[in-house]
Amino acid sequence: MKSYALKTFGCQMNKDDSERIAGLLAADGYLEVPELADADVIIFNTCCVRQTADDRAYGQLSALKQLKADRPELLIAIGGCLAQKDGEAILKTHPHVDVIFGTHNVAHLPALLAKAALSGAPACEVLEGTTEFAGDLPAERRHDWHAWLPITVGCDNFCSYCIVPQVRGREKSRTIDDLENAARALAAEGVEEITLLGQNVNSYGRDLFGKPAFTELLARISNVAGLKRIRFTTSHPKDLMAETIDLMAARDNLCPHIHLPLQAGSDRVLAMMRRRYTAAHYLGLARMIRERLPDVAITTDIMVGFPGETAEDFEQTLSVVEEVRFDLAYTFIYSPRPGTAAADYDDPVPKEEKSRWFSRLTEVQNQASLERHQELIGERFDVFVEGHSKKERNRLVGRTASNRLVHLDGPDEQIGRTVPVVFTEAFSWFLIGKGQQ
Numbered sequence: 001m002k003s004y005a006l007k008t009f010g011c012q013m014n015k016d017d018s019e020r021i022a023g024l025l026a027a028d029g030y031l032e033v034p035e036l037a038d039a040d041v042i043i044f045n046t047c048c049v050r051q052t053a054d055d056r057a058y059g060q061l062s063a064l065k066q067l068k069a070d071r072p073e074l075l076i077a078i079g080g081c082l083a084q085k086d087g088e089a090i091l092k093t094h095p096h097v098d099v100i101f102g103t104h105n106v107a108h109l110p111a112l113l114a115k116a117a118l119s120g121a122p123a124c125e126v127l128e129g130t131t132e133f134a135g136d137l138p139a140e141r142r143h144d145w146h147a148w149l150p151i152t153v154g155c156d157n158f159c160s161y162c163i164v165p166q167v168r169g170r171e172k173s174r175t176i177d178d179l180e181n182a183a184r185a186l187a188a189e190g191v192e193e194i195t196l197l198g199q200n201v202n203s204y205g206r207d208l209f210g211k212p213a214f215t216e217l218l219a220r221i222s223n224v225a226g227l228k229r230i231r232f233t234t235s236h237p238k239d240l241m242a243e244t245i246d247l248m249a250a251r252d253n254l255c256p257h258i259h260l261p262l263q264a265g266s267d268r269v270l271a272m273m274r275r276r277y278t279a280a281h282y283l284g285l286a287r288m289i290r291e292r293l294p295d296v297a298i299t300t301d302i303m304v305g306f307p308g309e310t311a312e313d314f315e316q317t318l319s320v321v322e323e324v325r326f327d328l329a330y331t332f333i334y335s336p337r338p339g340t341a342a343a344d345y346d347d348p349v350p351k352e353e354k355s356r357w358f359s360r361l362t363e364v365q366n367q368a369s370l371e372r373h374q375e376l377i378g379e380r381f382d383v384f385v386e387g388h389s390k391k392e393r394n395r396l397v398g399r400t401a402s403n404r405l406v407h408l409d410g411p412d413e414q415i416g417r418t419v420p421v422v423f424t425e426a427f428s429w430f431l432i433g434k435g436q437q
């Protein structure tokens, strides 16, 4: 039996694609092994959203050179967004690569591997667009109880800094019937939690119906018997609708968590980013969400150091952060991506200034998350236990419906179950809780 090891970089979309890759390879008779060094085939599913993502993937790819020299029959495949972006050029700098596949042709990976093995020459296939949904492929899921369900692929927003529309193509929605059937089939297999995926879930259906139909889709999925927790990501502030929030308030299995990237708090910077909303609009949304969904968590992505951003713009971002008090925020320093509009903008802000802004933002946000978590100490929440902590193997980790990360002590039998927990300690990125009888 042939073996493979798969390494996934980047966002949930890539995690889903990796489960499809695993499903395809399992169907082709491959066995998955955890260690790269033990595998007949090594696959990297890559990201290129920032320069650091490129560097990480290429760094780890370079580190495979020795393995390939020792075992020439080893096959190394690189797929995902970085492969879509750089294509065959990867062979110039990394000639030990055997297969390059893009984001639109995950299904062809087994054939490309077979071709490379047979010919002894690299096989490269990077397509311009999608003909089939990776979501239709069989998946080898990481957890029995959880499934990703991509509702759209691609993105039409072209935020000026973002490479995703180039490497994932135009936005394309699967039909509501297809998605409902997929959800039903997953529930029949015992899946309790489903995460609907799209770069901008709120615009779901625009290509099919001429107007977004996300709320309708969510209502249909929420009616599927057996689905206990339905999550979705990512929401876009320009498209998120009040009716979606109202539906979430009305349905128990729609989890009270909204990931709503702010990016910046200055209207000038938001306009340059082509985000098509204002800080005031964002604040209005956050207020509405907190009013209508009592235990909701609002999380976000924020960037500092956009070309032309000034100290005053940055202060406006801080002020939105202080006002919203996000439950959690992923913060980034702007990274120019060749081929995007912003890559050509003048960028006079010195690196050191950007680093200072980044540290300050992180500090303010960590304090806000900590305070929000501290307010929960003594409260009782249901926690779905997902597994062991990576750092402390005898500690369990789980999540609340609002997606808050919780550490707790308890027997392994609790994995895969919902446990009532009282919070005892708070940190910026997680809470510690005590399981109740």
Ligand code: SAH
Binding pocket: 049, 050, 161, 162, 163, 164, 198, 199, 200, 234, 236, 261, 263, 301, 302, 303, 332, 333, 334, 335, 336, 337
């Ligand atoms: N579709 C989602 C996620 C896009 S990528 C959305 O619309 O938000 C995830 C995050 O990476 C973005 O929210 C943004 O904060 C960050 N990001 C994207 N491009 C970037 C760039 N060029 N430099 C730094 N951060 C970037």
Ligand code: SF4
Binding pocket: 155, 156, 157, 158, 159, 162, 163, 164, 165, 199, 200, 236
């Ligand atoms: Fe990128 Fe903007 Fe699309 Fe998100 S909405 S993937 S940030 S272009």
Ligand code: F3S
Binding pocket: 009, 010, 011, 012, 013, 014, 046, 047, 048, 049, 081, 164, 167, 168
């Ligand atoms: Fe995701 Fe990175 Fe691609 S964020 S869509 S894996 S560029």
